[in-house]
Amino acid sequence: MRYELYYWPEIQGRGEFVRLALEEGGADYVDVARRRGYGTDAMMKFMDGTRVKRPPYAPPFLKAGRLVIAQSALILHYLGPRLRLAPRSEADRLWAHQLQLTIADLVKEIHDTHHPISSALYYEDQRPAAKRYTREFWRHRVPKLLGYFEGVLKNGGGTYVFGRKVSYVDLSLFQIVEGLRYAFPKRMKRFEKKVPRLVKLHAAVAERPRIAAYLQSEQRIAFNEWGIFRAYPELDG
Amino acid sequence: MRYELYYWPEIQGRGEFVRLALEEGGADYVDVARRRGYGTDAMMKFMDGTRVKRPPYAPPFLKAGRLVIAQSALILHYLGPRLRLAPRSEADRLWAHQLQLTIADLVKEIHDTHHPISSALYYEDQRPAAKRYTREFWRHRVPKLLGYFEGVLKNGGGTYVFGRKVSYVDLSLFQIVEGLRYAFPKRMKRFEKKVPRLVKLHAAVAERPRIAAYLQSEQRIAFNEWGIFRAYPELDG
Numbered sequence: 001m002r003y004e005l006y007y008w009p010e011i012q013g014r015g016e017f018v019r020l021a022l023e024e025g026g027a028d029y030v031d032v033a034r035r036r037g038y039g040t041d042a043m044m045k046f047m048d049g050t051r052v053k054r055p056p057y058a059p060p061f062l063k064a065g066r067l068v069i070a071q072s073a074l075i076l077h078y079l080g081p082r083l084r085l086a087p088r089s090e091a092d093r094l095w096a097h098q099l100q101l102t103i104a105d106l107v108k109e110i111h112d113t114h115h116p117i118s119s120a121l122y123y124e125d126q127r128p129a130a131k132r133y134t135r136e137f138w139r140h141r142v143p144k145l146l147g148y149f150e151g152v153l154k155n156g157g158g159t160y161v162f163g164r165k166v167s168y169v170d171l172s173l174f175q176i177v178e179g180l181r182y183a184f185p186k187r188m189k190r191f192e193k194k195v196p197r198l199v200k201l202h203a204a205v206a207e208r209p210r211i212a213a214y215l216q217s218e219q220r221i222a223f224n225e226w227g228i229f230r231a232y233p234e235l236d237g
Numbered sequence: 238m239r240y241e242l243y244y245w246p247e248i249q250g251r252g253e254f255v256r257l258a259l260e261e262g263g264a265d266y267v268d269v270a271r272r273r274g275y276g277t278d279a280m281m282k283f284m285d286g287t288r289v290k291r292p293p294y295a296p297p298f299l300k301a302g303r304l305v306i307a308q309s310a311l312i313l314h315y316l317g318p319r320l321r322l323a324p325r326s327e328a329d330r331l332w333a334h335q336l337q338l339t340i341a342d343l344v345k346e347i348h349d350t351h352h353p354i355s356s357a358l359y360y361e362d363q364r365p366a367a368k369r370y371t372r373e374f375w376r377h378r379v380p381k382l383l384g385y386f387e388g389v390l391k392n393g394g395g396t397y398v399f400g401r402k403v404s405y406v407d408l409s410l411f412q413i414v415e416g417l418r419y420a421f422p423k424r425m426k427r428f429e430k431k432v433p434r435l436v437k438l439h440a441a442v443a444e445r446p447r448i449a450a451y452l453q454s455e456q457r458i459a460f461n462e463w464g465i466f467r468a469y470p471e472l473d474g
Contacts, residue, residue: 053392054332057339057385069331071338078331094306094315095291101308101338102294108345116353117366118373129354129366136355148294155290 003029003079004063006043011227012179012220014072014107015060020171021076023214025083031219033059073100076168085168092162099152099161099169103176106145110179111228113137113235123232134235138187142180146195149173153197159204166208173198174205179229186236238319240266241300243280248464249416251309251344252297257408258313260451262320268456270296310337313405322405329399336389336398336406340413343382347416348465350374350472360469371472375424379417383432386410390434396441403445410435411442416466423473 003022007015009031022029033040043059046052046068056070062079069075077097080086086093111119116133117126152161160170177198180188192199205211214220223229240259244252246268259266270277280296283289283305293307299316306312314334317323323330348356353370354363389398397407414435417425429436442448451457460466 050392054328055388055392056335057382067328067331070335074331074334074338091291091304094304094311097311098293098307101311105345108342112349117370118377120373120377129369132366133354136357140355140357145294151292155287155292 001028001064001082003027005029005031005060006033006046006063007031007060009034009040010221010224012175012223012229013060013227014104016175016221017072017103017107017168017172018060018062018075018079019219020175020211020214021079021083021085021168023219024166024171024208024210025079025085026210027079027083071104073097073104076100076172080168083168085166085171087162087165087167096161096167096169099149100172102145102148103169103172106141106176107228109137109141109145110176110183113183114230114232123230127234130232130235135237138184138191138237142191143194146176146191146198150195150197153201159201166205170201170205171211174202174211177202178206179223182223183229183231184236185231238265238301240264240316242266242268242297243270243283243300244268244297246271246277247458247461249412249458249460249466250297250464251341253412253458254309254340254344254405254409255297255299255312255316256456257412257448257451258316258320258322258405260456261403261405261408261445261447262316262322263447264316264320308341310334310341313337313409317405320405322403322408324399324402324404333398333404333406336386337409339382339385340406340409343378343413344465346374346378346382347413347420350420351467351469360467364471367469367472372474375421375428375474379428380431383413383428383435387432387434390438396438403442407438407442408448411439411448414439415443416460419460420466420468421473422468 005015005018005022007013033043046061047055054068056068060072060075061068061070062075069078080096086096113134114123114130115126116129123130156163158164160166242252242255242259244250270280283298284292291305293305297309297312298305298307299312306315317333323333350371351360351367352363353366360367393400395401397403
């Protein structure tokens with residue numbers, strides 16, 4: 001099966017959680033909107049309800065044969081078992097999906113640190129609100145959410161959420177740590193001592209051969225100031 | 238199967254999307270935290286990682302036999318086929334889940350109209366940001382998101398998303414319309430002419446015998462100023 005991933009070509013964004021799974025799973029896939037001379041036209045076509053029976057609301061979405069699946073957590077729920085990146089039991093798979101949905105909630109909050117009022121406004125036009133949002137985010141939300149995942153790892157007792165075998169949830173937690181380090185280097189440095197298991201998981205994922213190769217390749221888009229994680233020093237306290 | 242729903246007993250909140258499905262599906266269930274003399278203790282116990290193998294991050298969560306399932310959209314994805322509130326094909330079920338996840342994203346944005354900076358702060362301490370957020374929300378987000386669902390109904394051609402048969406997605410869209418009418422009566426009145434199919438869907442759901450009986454019962458918690466949908470006249474423009 002050759003998968004087709006549809007996502008904005010200039011950013012990691014929410015698509016990156018899917019890309020990491022496709023890479024670690026050794027999937028045969030095309031990152032459609034990044035094909036030379038192709039751009040985002042093919043992607044926009046899918047969101048036009050007059051042409052597609054089940055139009056997705058927004059990218060990323062995955063085409064798998066005749067299926068079109070949107071929402072990053074749902075894409076991973078679908079891909080997980082197929083790429084051997086999901087646990088085996090139903091209870092564990094449901095829980096993995098719940099963990100990924102909680103990561104998606106965290107990603108939205110990370111986005112809102114720089115755009116708390118509206119995505120339709122420039123960052124510069126909501127800077128005071130962004131500063132205040134970010135302060136509260138690091139005071140309450142990061143400890144609560146990353147603390148939850150640290151507890152999950154402590155409970156599990158292994159390097160990864162499900163023990164020794166990596167799952168798509170681990171790849172996403174890697175991306176969260178990586179992104180927070182980029183966007184908030186000072187705050188994250190201070191915070192990391194509270195989540196040693198997450199830091200260890202991040203290092204373990206980074207060393208996996210396929211992930212290491214991907215991160216060094218041109219396929220990995222660099223962090224930049226258009227994505228979810230943005231490095232605005234004034235928000236880094 | 239007797240389901241156990243765990244959610245805050247004083248509000249509709251995210252739990253209400255699950256309650257509506259349990260009611261329409263005629264499920265045997267207990268709303269655990271609302272049992273007299275019981276309160277939220279049993280609920281908190283589940284979130285304590287030292288006692289539960291797969292702790293949920295937050296309510297609502299559902300206990301189904303030995304499974305514990307959190308995140309409202311995932312609970313509905315699980316319950317849908319069991320309560321005959323999901324379509325039959327895999328493609329449709331995946332799409333229903335995607336639609337529900339998009340509704341969950343909308344619910345978060347509705348919450349943020351009154352708490353754009355932080356849930357840890359009082360509304361009164363983020364009122365200017367709330368006014369600005371709400372203005373942008375109604376200018377850009379409501380037209381885009383409700384417009385998407387209106388297009389889905391237009392594409393489908395029936396009263397409900399999947400035609401003549403009601404699904405959990407329809408119940409949730411009912412709740413969105415009902416809640417926006419409560420929180421933003423003036424804005425919603427002006428906007429509704431742009432989404433006639435959603436308005437019709439809302440009326441059709443409200444008339445379903447089980448839903449109608451539930452809405453009139455004491456089981457249905459009234460909207461109030463602790464939940465997702467809050468009626469602050471100053472935000473209603």
